[in-house]
Amino acid sequence: MEKIMKITEVLCQTLQKKSIDILNAMDLVSNTKVLLRDLRNDGWEPLLNEVMDFCGKHEVEIPDLNRRYADVTKSRNKHDNTTTLHHYKIDVFNVAIDQQLIELEDRFSSQATELLSLCASLDPRLDIFDRSKISTLVEKYYPADFSNQERAQLECQLLHFQLDVCNHPELSSLPSLADLTNGLVKLGKNSHYPMVDRLLRLVMTLPVSTATTERAFSAMKLAKTRPRNKMRDDFLRSYMIIYIEKELAAKITSEDIINSYDLVGSRRGKFKLIEM
Structure with a gap:
């Protein structure tokens, strides 16, 4: 062992x-x-x-x-x-x-390996970027998410997408497809390539690892105990996000929470007075 x-x-x-x-x-x-x-x-x-x-x-x-x-x-x-x-x-x-x-x-499995390999061909900064493989990815695994017209649009957008990412310094230096997707949104380029952006978002949902899923179920066992079995879905969802994303939650200060509470809607009581 x-x-x-x-x-x-x-x-x-x-x-x-x-x-x-x-x-x-x-x-x-x-x-x-x-x-x-x-x-x-x-x-x-x-x-x-x-x-x-x-x-x-x-x-x-x-x-x-x-x-x-x-x-x-x-x-x-x-x-x-x-x-x-x-x-x-x-x-x-x-x-x-x-x-x-x-x-x-x-x-x-062989099917999962093929799917992940086809997804990897989406990165225009790599030599394995292949528009034919991307078309195969869409036709084989996402037929319900793209119409025939949208597939044609995707092929046209891929040409510009490849050149744009390779020539833009802020995009070419990003380490992963997830960061590249965020970079397109940050620079407003996702509106130029809507079909590419849709495909990237679909690929980002692939469960390459079950670690996050397993972490979520483990957290749910700790959060929704017998005394809390009447917890509503909205509150449970918010609680789970804070519990799972502890790194992000650690950056939120008490002052931020107080300000958000006081600014959202009308409250009978205020944690602090808002300066006029």
């Missing part, structure tokens, strides 16, 4: 981030699969030698690997000719690695 966790550590830490680069994430998934397969094929003998050295150093009795393995969970009346070597290599070592590979395949 220590060796498996060392291999998957980098991928796990990357997927925990709220905003990650799609290409780097997919590279890490592929690299993790390769390393796990290499460990399965070539890692047993080195591991066994490490165990033997540890046992010899600490005077631990080394079991006979060719002896029949006695499984205390099974009935003694059942005849099982499984050897100790077979049990630890096949039933423990290989199974532990296979479970990790199966989970990676389930979470990052």
